Amino acid sequence: MKKVSHPFYSALGKGALDMLPLSLAVLPWGILFGSLAIQRGFTWLEAQALSAITFGGAVQIMAVELMADGASLFTVLFSAFVISSRHFLYGLTLRERLKTQPLRWRLSLGFLLTDELFALSGHRRAYKSRLRLFYALGAGGSFYLAWNAWTFIGIIAGASLPDLTELGLDFAIAATFIALVVPSxxxxxxxxxxxxxxxxxxxxxxxxxxxxxxxxxxxxxxxxxxxxxxxxxx
Amino acid sequence: MTMITILLLALITFTTRYLFLEGRLPIRMGAKARQFLSYSGPAILTAICMPIIFIKDHHLNVALNNPYLGAAIVAIIAAWKTGNIYWTVGLGMLVFLLYSGLSL
CATH class of the missing domain: 1.10.287 (Helix Hairpins)
Known part of the structure; x- marks a missing residue:
């Protein structure tokens, strides 16, 4: 018999499951980014590092294009700041819930606070209990792993894959956001x-x-x- | 050099995400500010998904054969009637796939 799973594990799994449509929806963009970076002359390590530590789809694609065009460091960083500025709103919205949590939770969930994780943060008790923190970690962490996996596929497969962004997988983003907004x-x-x-x-x-x-x-x-x-x- | 730029970019994305989660930041939010921010979820999520539905190649697309629009209407009804994320995404995607298959 398998050991009965700890409630924290099921919260992690529930977060990952709720995030699944969004994780899959960004597959074309992750692949596009990986192959674009290689085509623009970045090494595979630099391309993967952009997904692994910068971790922001629109910022990454912009940065690769601008840097390949020889834009100044200031232009690249300023554009990244402009694109990323919407996150200030997410931080402000979640501030009252997260500011009293231990540093390790704030740092990890702060790092993972994408549009997608913010989308799954609307619950009345979101971030208010250990279980809810694990739920967010499962959601944000699984999205992080997916984004990096898709990038990796793009890096290896490069231009040999067709452009999947026309496939309409982004409708999954719209459908998920509708599912979250309408009941609210x-x-x-x-x-x-x-x-x-x-x-x-x-x-x-x-x-x-x-x-x-x-x-x-x-x-x-x-x-x-x-x-x-x-x-x-x- | 590229790696340094990547590190600086990471610093920017992380700072914009983390900054207001820091408790020592001297910001006190009153009831009004909190109420204002309570609308951020619905407003921002709507603002992210509406252009996906209505805009195709920089042009407004409200035609009946726009699969995004037809499927979004079904998803809105499903979300309203069921309130369930799985039903809404499942039905929405199903209609979207049928719709884009038909309009090809």
Whole structure:
């Protein structure tokens, strides 16, 4: 008989399972990044290091393109900062829950705090118990391993693989986010926040506005907050 | 040199993620700030996924044969009716695959 598994292990597994659609959805991008880096003259170690320690899809692809074009160090770092700035919002949102946790949890979950992990952080009790911390570690850690595995495949297979980004696997990201957002719409203010963010994100993206994501998020939040304040006055 | 740049990039992504998780940072958030931030999840996730659904090659695509749009509507209904992540992603992906198969 197998030993009955420890609840921490099942929390890890549950996190990894919930993350699975997102881990699979980024497969084309991980492969694209790995092969792009090699084509642009990076060594396999540098390509893998970008996924292993920088660990930010959009930042990695931008950095490889800019560095291959001979952009200045400042340009590369500044662009990375701009792309990465949305994470400040995630940290602020989770601050009250995580700031009192032990350093090792803050460092590890902070390192793993991607869009995808933030997406799975909406639960009322998220990060509030050991079990919930293990859940987040399973989700964030499995996503990290997947992203690095996909990068590795891209590095080895390189240009011999077809471009998979046209396959539509990114719909899994949309479907997962819909599954997380829709049940959270329990009041008029959240509905307004979502609608404003939706309209702004599509509009800004079409206008090629940099920081489109951060601006549309902030505008949606402001709209929701305003409606809630207005409702309280009524 | 490349490795140093990679290390600096890592420092940037890590700092933007970790900074506000640090308790010693002298930031006190009142009830209003917390309420404002409570909308960040729904607003940001929506802002990430709507362009995936509505934009194709830098153009708005609201045509009926856009598989992203048709499948997203099914996923929204599934999420609303079931509230279950597996049902929503499963049904959404199924419709998406059928839809893109048909419109090829």
């Amino acid at each position: 719409i329990k009041s008029l203010s959240v509905l307004v926040a979502v609608l404003v963010a939706a309209v702004c994100s599509v509009t800004f993206e079409l206008m090629d506005i940099e920081l489109s994501l951060v601006f549309s998020g902030l505008l949606g939040m402001t709209a929701g907050f305003t409606v809630a304040q207005w409702e309280r006055l009524q």
